Amino acid sequence: MKKKTARVSSEATLSRFVKIVGEKNAVRGEDMTPYLREQRDLYRGKAAIVLKPANTEEVAKILALADKTKTAIVPQGGNTGLVGGQTSFDKNAIIVSTARMNRIREVDANSNTMTVESGVILQNAQEAAAKVERLFPLSLGAEGSCTIGGNLSTNAGGTQVLAYGNARDLVLGIEVVLAGGKILRGLRKLKKDNTGYDLRHLFMGAEGTLGIITAAVLKLFPAPRAISTAWIGVSSPEAALSLLNLALARAGTSLTSFEIMPRIALEFDLRHLPGARDPLGSPYPWYVLAEIFGDDETRTRELMESLLAGGMEQGLVPDATISESREQRNQLWKLRTAMSDVQKPEGGSIKHDISVPVSSVPAFVKEATAKVEQMIPGARVVAFGHLGDGNLHYNVSQPVGADKAKFMAKWEAVNDAVHTIVTKYEGSISAEHGIGLLKRDLLAKAKDPVALSVMHAIKKALDPNGILNPGKVLRWKVPGGRKS
Secondary structure (H helix, E strand, O other), X not given: OOOOOOOOOOHHHHHHHHHHHOHHHEEOHHHHHHHHEOOOOOOEOEOOEEEOOOOHHHHXXXXXXXXXXXXXXXXXXXXXXOOOOOOOEXXXXXXXXXXXXXXXXXEEOOOOEEEEEOOOEHHHHHHHHXXXXXXXXXXXXXXXXXXXXXXXXXXXXXXXHHHHXXXXXXXXXXXXXXXXXXXXXXXXXXXXXXXXXXXXXXXXXXXXXXXXXXXXXXXOEEOOOEEEEEEEEEOOHHHHHHHHHHHHHHHHHHEEEEEEEEHHHHHHHHHHOOXXXXXXXXXXXXXXXXXXXXXXXXXXXXXXXXXXXXXXXXXXXXXXXEOOOHHHHHHHHHHHHOOOHHHHHXXXXXXXXXEOOHHXXXXXXXXXXXXXXXXXXXXXXXXXXXXXXXXXXXXXXOOOOOOHHHHHOOHHHHHHHHHHHHHHOOOEOEOOOOOOXXXXXXXXXXXXXXXXXXXXXXXXXXXOOOOEOOOOOOOOEOOOOOEO
């Protein structure tokens, strides 16, 4: 005989959950709309209620009750995810928002650490570090609204991975609430801890399917005293790659960012980004945005000038400009960070967040672009991103004047073609946005079968009732015995 499972939509069950956080911290009805729609409007979800716990203990009580009643739980931070991982699709599920868990518990400049709760907005963490002349280097386009918990749950990347690594590389310890309500208390500042399995990394990148991250100890670094930023015209991805190797040879770890983007992306900026200006006097097929951190303004500028002079001598750099002020630096970065948004007025866009070995980026771009243009004549490839770590946002905008719906109907076919080429170059179908729902079935095709079986075993061990973010990352049985 099958066990009966509770329906969270019953008022009796809901009232037990609401009692944990208080009625004023429970969101119902139309007020849930902001929690049910993600920013690209790919998904519109549904849920029974949104709960906003104040602390780790309240999260633990919610999960203990959820596990007992077989209630699906969808964790949500700033709702800035791009693959549907934070969206609930079950009318009987509960969204647990970490918005109220936004305390910066400690900033320890001597140990170069900061302990924050998962609902802390990334920009607020950056600013707290800056107040003690430290740097928290995770930097994303959504940093004004995304949260630390979401960043860690998706193992976010950003523009400074080249020098500092992904989100998981910036964490010393975490606090996690497990499916049954137990709290894994791992908020330690140790840089060395060789006592068995390193459990941190199970939960970073798991997208809330193994537990809810409630706090973390983050690594801080000395704040740069000088920053030199250059916008560089180049002829091709091959030239950009050669320039990257030259930059690494001359600047080493001082090279913190090395972004690549095509002319068409800048043209979209110039058309749709208010106040945008072409940084160079003439157009070039591709551009690089490079940045160097240093401890002295003059030496840092001279290092950038030396890099550009070397690139010119080797025929890699026909033209470039170096920012002269913080305002100019911000303007250059705005051109880069706006590239996703300025695609929207151009119509439909089929997006990919992929990575390949850095040395393979030029070959991948050439082969994938030829394939896409063969499939959809007139398609406009907008491939930009983090050349320094091999992560490209390989986006495809619809042909001028095309029917958007008909173009978007080719999403899966284009995805299959592009991801087949990614696999050929031993790359990844998700470099920094995660899997969520959007890429769940793609993961089953792209991941090594043994690796997938291990992932399923971990999920079964940590969440046997399948209550945590069901249907995300892996296909899994959700409460009631249904498969998600």
